[in-house]
Amino acid sequence: MISYSSLSDEELMASLQDDAAAFNEIYERYWSVLYRSAFNVLKDEEGCMDVIQDVFIWFWESRSELKINSVKAYLLVAVKYKVANYIRNGKVRESFYDRIPKITGNAEFPDEVLEVKELREMIERFVVDLPDRCQEVFRLSRKEHLTNKEIAERLGITEKTVENQINKALKQLRKQLGRFSVYMFLY
Amino acid sequence: MKKEEFRNLVERITDGSASDVEIALYNRYYHQYQKAGASWSEADMGEETAIKEKLKQRIDQKIKPVVIVPLWRRYIKYAAAAVVLLTLSTTLYLYFNTSFLKSSADLVQQDIAPGGNKAVLTLADGRTINLSDAVNGNLAEQAGIAITKNEDGKLTYTAGKVNVNHPVSYNTIATPVGGQYQVNLPDGTKVWLNAASSLKFPTSFAKLKERKVELTGEAYFEVTHSRDLPFVVKSGKQELSVLGTHFNINSYPDEGAIRTTLLQGSVIVRNLEKVKNKQLGKDSVLLKPEQQASLKDVFSVKVVDVEGVTAWKDGNFLFNDTDLKDIMKQVSRWYNVSVDYDEIPKNRFFTGFISRNVNLSRVLEMLEVTGNIQFKIEDKTIKITDLKKEPM
Numbered sequence: 001m002i003s004y005s006s007l008s009d010e011e012l013m014a015s016l017q018d019d020a021a022a023f024n025e026i027y028e029r030y031w032s033v034l035y036r037s038a039f040n041v042l043k044d045e046e047g048c049m050d051v052i053q054d055v056f057i058w059f060w061e062s063r064s065e066l067k068i069n070s071v072k073a074y075l076l077v078a079v080k081y082k083v084a085n086y087i088r089n090g091k092v093r094e095s096f097y098d099r100i101p102k103i104t105g106n107a108e109f110p111d112e113v114l115e116v117k118e119l120r121e122m123i124e125r126f127v128v129d130l131p132d133r134c135q136e137v138f139r140l141s142r143k144e145h146l147t148n149k150e151i152a153e154r155l156g157i158t159e160k161t162v163e164n165q166i167n168k169a170l171k172q173l174r175k176q177l178g179r180f181s182v183y184m185f186l187y
Numbered sequence: 188m189k190k191e192e193f194r195n196l197v198e199r200i201t202d203g204s205a206s207d208v209e210i211a212l213y214n215r216y217y218h219q220y221q222k223a224g225a226s227w228s229e230a231d232m233g234e235e236t237a238i239k240e241k242l243k244q245r246i247d248q249k250i251k252p253v254v255i256v257p258l259w260r261r262y263i264k265y266a267a268a269a270v271v272l273l274t275l276s277t278t279l280y281l282y283f284n285t286s287f288l289k290s291s292a293d294l295v296q297q298d299i300a301p302g303g304n305k306a307v308l309t310l311a312d313g314r315t316i317n318l319s320d321a322v323n324g325n326l327a328e329q330a331g332i333a334i335t336k337n338e339d340g341k342l343t344y345t346a347g348k349v350n351v352n353h354p355v356s357y358n359t360i361a362t363p364v365g366g367q368y369q370v371n372l373p374d375g376t377k378v379w380l381n382a383a384s385s386l387k388f389p390t391s392f393a394k395l396k397e398r399k400v401e402l403t404g405e406a407y408f409e410v411t412h413s414r415d416l417p418f419v420v421k422s423g424k425q426e427l428s429v430l431g432t433h434f435n436i437n438s439y440p441d442e443g444a445i446r447t448t449l450l451q452g453s454v455i456v457r458n459l460e461k462v463k464n465k466q467l468g469k470d471s472v473l474l475k476p477e478q479q480a481s482l483k484d485v486f487s488v489k490v491v492d493v494e495g496v497t498a499w500k501d502g503n504f505l506f507n508d509t510d511l512k513d514i515m516k517q518v519s520r521w522y523n524v525s526v527d528y529d530e531i532p533k534n535r536f537f538t539g540f541i542s543r544n545v546n547l548s549r550v551l552e553m554l555e556v557t558g559n560i561q562f563k564i565e566d567k568t569i570k571i572t573d574l575k576k577e578p579m
Contacts, residue, residue: 027246031239032227039232041220049242056246057393080217084197097190101219103212116210123203123210142204170202 009071016063023060030072031056034079041083043099047091051082062125073118081122137165248374248413249393299547299564302365302382302521308334308342311356311390318342318360318368344373344390355394361385362404365523367499374398375411376418379500382520383439392416405437407500421459425482429454434474435497441516445482448496449474456480502543504550511535514554515569522547525568532560532573 004012004025015022031052038048055078059066068074086092140151141162148162155162193216199205200213227235308316316326318336326334326342336342362368362380370378373392380386384404392398398410399419410418412431420427422438425445432452438445447456454474461470469485479491498505499517506514514537515526521543541553551562551569561572 024243027243031242032235035238035242036225036227036232037221040223041217043231045233045238049238049245052242053245053249057249060246060250061393080214081200083217084200084213088194088197088201097193100190100193101216103215103219112211112214115214116207119200119210119214120207123200123205138203 013066013068013071023063026059026071027056030075033072034075037076038079038083042086042092042096044093047086050091051079051086054082055079077115077118077122080119134165134169137162138169141166245413245415248411248416249391250373299522299524299567301544301546302367302523304368305366306360306362306368306380309359309361311358355389355391357387358390359385359387363523364520372398372400374413374416374418377409379407381405381407381499402436402438404439405435405499407433407435407497409433424458424460425456426459427454427456435500437496439516439520443483446479446496447474447482448479448491448493449476450493450497451476456482456486458482458486498540499543503540504543505540506537508536508538511537511554511558511560511571515571518547518550519569522550523567524564527568527570530571530573532571532575535560 004021005028007015007022007025009026009029012022012026016026034055035048035052038051042048042051055075058078059075066074087096136155137151140146140154141148146154148159148166151157151162152159196205196209196213196216199209205213229235232238304319306318308318310316310327314327316334323336326336328334334342334344360368360370360380362382362384364383366382368380370380370386370388372378372388376398378386378388378400381404384402384406386406387401389395389399395416397417397419398413399421402420402422408418408420410429410431410433414430418429418431420429420436422436423445425436425438425447427434427436427447429452432454433450434454435448435450436445437448447454453476456472456474458470472480472486472488474480474488477490477493478488479496481487481489492507495505495507495509504514504517512528512531512533515528515531518524519526524547535558537554537558539553539557541550547564555561559574561574563570563572
């Protein structure tokens, strides 16, 4: 019997592939810091539940392809992304917008460039799941900033198709992002 | 920053269109928010352990695998006990009435073995797997979900990487006459499937807003509670919704009604044929424990003997003032025999208990002993003679 609490993050990640106990230990270690991070922004239990739940489910489902240096840092970036997603889906109360903080013009933290890179990668993780052609069009549009006409020429398709593919990508993305956010109540 | 600007910012973050400058801006906001503090505040956030448990439960329901278990070995111990009881009563009877010997010998000649763990699994792509024949090991892979059978016949669905572009896939497990099986769903819900029944279920609940399954025939459900994901069972024209509880649904077509029996908690059953103008009590009913809803044209509700209704899933027949015709329906489904219902004596009620894990002759003997009737099996059809009417 292994005692999971004595394992390092790296060891946990290694046994995570087919081992729910390793997952449980990761939950045990980091759920609270992730929850507190989301709560500082959302100030709402239901929202934080949604966000953290999404992050852990996604973490479990994509475990086979995760290459992570720091589990905690990685999950925190995922929470940061999911919080944006939660706000975007219009799930926050009106009072949330009265609390938007003021920020100063200059960066106050030294790792800004690194953090941009991390969040950019996280965003791309979610874009990767789109069907191939759709994905290629979307990438050229949003990353290489090509116009629809330029994309059409490069891929040998019509502008109309490009437009459709981008709409499809956005729709799929929204659906995927919002998929855990709708709940029904019986009574 | 104004509401609209902020909404635009998070929109661009989530759909992947944000520039590096916008990502940096969002990061700064996020940092600013984090200045509120790093420790757990019970006043704002509630009790930490409670939240932790609740959240873990919600996550677990979404990621646990489906498991399908044969029922057989569950009730070996009941079977042994029942055989002893039965032997005892038969001996006593033989002692008093020697004419029984003859009929019993007739029965044994053409004896029929009880049903067992038999089922066929149909995958989303139409492939079928016979679960009784399937060898142990990896059975199939579908939409990133692996199905494996291990030594004790248990089937487990393990989700690998779930591709979000895959639509939710459904599998169907169907038992033949004389078969039974158990399915454990990803949320921990257990479903016992009786003979000649089928259950259609999603292979993963990860993307769903409700846990919806479809049933034909009979099944007993132990639904794991979830406030966020209602559990819905569609059977024929009836739909049942529940958050978590134990109940039995019997929807065999030859029963003439869909009967839902509640053991604990509460469930709502609705008549799907009456979408509009639903009348409370007739087209939609809230059941309490020990109540049974019967849906023919409308619902009727009565209090029933719950143990009798669910005995089958523990491997028993349990009759409590049960009409012979109802008993014979159960017998025919479990032993894969037909019954000549034209000749069946009316208004004959039985109370008793016997394992389902014995040969058909044993069950019929028990009924003969207590009911003044005689059975004959010809070509897998049971014929019944009413001894009360026959001149002795």
